[in-house]
Amino acid sequence: MLKNRNILILMVGFILGATLSLCSSVLAEKETPVSTKAEDLQALPFDELRTFTEIFGRIKQDYVEPVSDKKLLEDAIRGMLSGLDPHSAYLASEEYKELQEGTTGQFGGLGIEVGMENGFVKVVSPIDDTPAQRAGIKAGDLIVRLDDKPVKGMTLADAVKIMRGEPGSDIVLTVVREGEEAPLKFTLTRDIIKVKSVKNKLLEKNYGYLRISSFQSGTGQGLLDAVDELKKENEGPLKGIVLDLRNNPGGVLNAAVDVSDAFIESGLIVYTEGRIKNSEMRFSATPDDIINGAPIVVLINGGSASASEIVAGALQDHKRAIIMGEKSFGKGSVQTILPTSNGAAVKLTTARYFTPSGRSIQAQGIEPDVTLARVKLESLDKAKIESIKEADLTHHLTNGNAKPEKKSEEEDKDDAKDPSEKDGDAAESSEAEIRDYPLHEALNLLKGISIMKK
Structure with missing residues (x-):
């Protein structure tokens, strides 16, 4: 019992020390002196801390296998953070390193x-x-x-x-x-x-395609380079672009700001709000639009999250782009990486972000201007489905003067083929011509806007 009591006293002392240190740092930021009044100290959760240390002691004494203090305390920290929201987490040194690698690509x-x-x-x-x-x-x-x-x-x-x-x-x-x-x-x-975060191609003359797969530290510059390549390939200005953010899970906030800024000439891009001053930020556009006001269609879906939603929301609020596709994921929170003294880090949700019009996307997502269902667009195989003509109708009138049509050599050869061979050819052709339906619709919309402008 004496041993257990010592553990309890030590743990209470450790936790109270940590808690008081935390209170001190928070109050110092607000330039408020630390109070030592009895009523303020009573605000500390003594009963909960006592329960914590009791359970800690029980595990140390009674668990079927020995468990190190380090593991118990680390697991307690993980549990404390995971109980806040799905995005707050404790990152051990190895996990922290992996996160840093991920943001660099x-x-x-x-x-x-x-x-x-x-x-x-x-x-x-x-x-x-x-x-x-x-x-x-x-x-x-x-x-x-x-x-x-x-x-x-x-x-x-x-x-x-x-x-x-x-x-x-x-x-x-x-x-x-x-x-x-x-x-x-x-x-x-x-x-x-x-991961090459930005890819580009010409869909056809005057119409470009930009695909951003994730937002990394170099994505903003990658976008500028990609647009330059499109202009060179097109041998002149573009009449419109499709910006594909489908299945883009997000990434670095500053990269999302850079991408939005490339197309918006002035005004607010995104702002964040939280409990501490450092979490309150506002990002505004700088002059210049890299495609000189040419129309943009942004493709999103349920896998478009976080930084993708910042870009889609900013372009939508500024009426700079038409958002097409499915409702986005709905992650409207900002995580701050706080390194710790042991080489690990805490990923903590510190703010919510808002679009220029004040919309919070958290758990809501971006609603597209043009909603598209999840379908595939395929060309119909002529060998399987042919258009119906007058001559195909039952009891149709004959021409009277027409001579019987002679089949070409190609048709004769085709008729002589084994039916299974024909079906195989048809399947192969159909598979080759499957197209990206949302991209197809986005290009059509760009062309329509271009015609209306004329």
């Missing part, structure tokens, strides 16, 4: 942006040109097994650690997907993930 793994939902790992978005994207992993998938290990009961950090590994090694993901009756299994080969 190179890291090892599968290429999936993930979160936790009901104890399972939820795919926020697969990253372009990565093992996950190539294997067919989709935003919204729930990962329930990693190889043979159930995900239920793991922390997100544990799951990420398993998914990351030696490049070239395989891992099997068991996924539950909405609309599928049975779980799906994907075998992925780990790779070094090098």
Whole structure:
């Protein structure tokens, strides 16, 4: 009993010291002296701290296996942060390093942006040109097994650690997907993930395409370079661009501001509000529009989150772009990385962000101006479906003077083919001509705007 009592006293002293230090630093920022009045000290949660130290002592004494103080306290910190919201977390030194690598654009793994939902790992978005994207992993998938290990009961950090590994090694993901009756299994080969955050191409003469897969520290400059390349390839100014933010999980706030600023000449881009002064920021546009006012269509979907929503919201509020697609993810909070003295860090939600008109996107998302359903656009195979003509109608009138049409040599050869061969050719042709329906619609809309301007 004496030993337990000593533990209790030591723990209470440790926690009270930490709490008083914290109170002191917060009050110092407000230039208010630390009060030592009895009524202020009574505001400390003594009963809860006593319960904490009691449980700590019980675990140390009675748990089936010895547990280090470091693990217990670290787990307590993780639990304290995870109970706040899905995005606040404790990052051990290794996890902190991985986060830093991710924001610079190179890291090892599968290429999936993930979160936790009901104890399972939820795919926020697969990253372009990565093992996950190539294997067919989709935003919204729930990962329930990693190889043979159930995900239920793991922390997100544990799951990420398993998914990351030696490049070239395989891992099997068991996924539950909405609309599928049975779980799906994907075998992925780990790779070094090098993310080029901005890609570009000409859709056709005068119309460009910009794809931002994530917002990294160099994304703003990458966008400027991509637009320059499009102008050179087009041999002149662009009449419009499609900005593709689908399945973009977000990233660095400043990068989102840089991208928005590239198309907005003046006014507010985004502002943040929190409890402390450092969390209150306002970002405004600087003069110049890199495409000189040419129309923009922004594509978003349920995998467009955070920084993607900042860009879409700013362009929408300034009526600088038409937002097309599906409602976005709805992450409207800002996380601040606070390094600790042991080489780790705390990722803490410190503010909410708002669009120029004062909209909070948190748990609401960006509503597109033009909503598109999830469909594929395919060309119809002539071998399977032909348009109906007068001559095909039952009991149609004959021409009277017409001579029977002779089939061409090509048609004769086609008729002589084995039916299975024809079907195979048709399937191959159809598969090759599957198109990106939202992109197709975005381009049509740009052309319509261009015609109206004339």
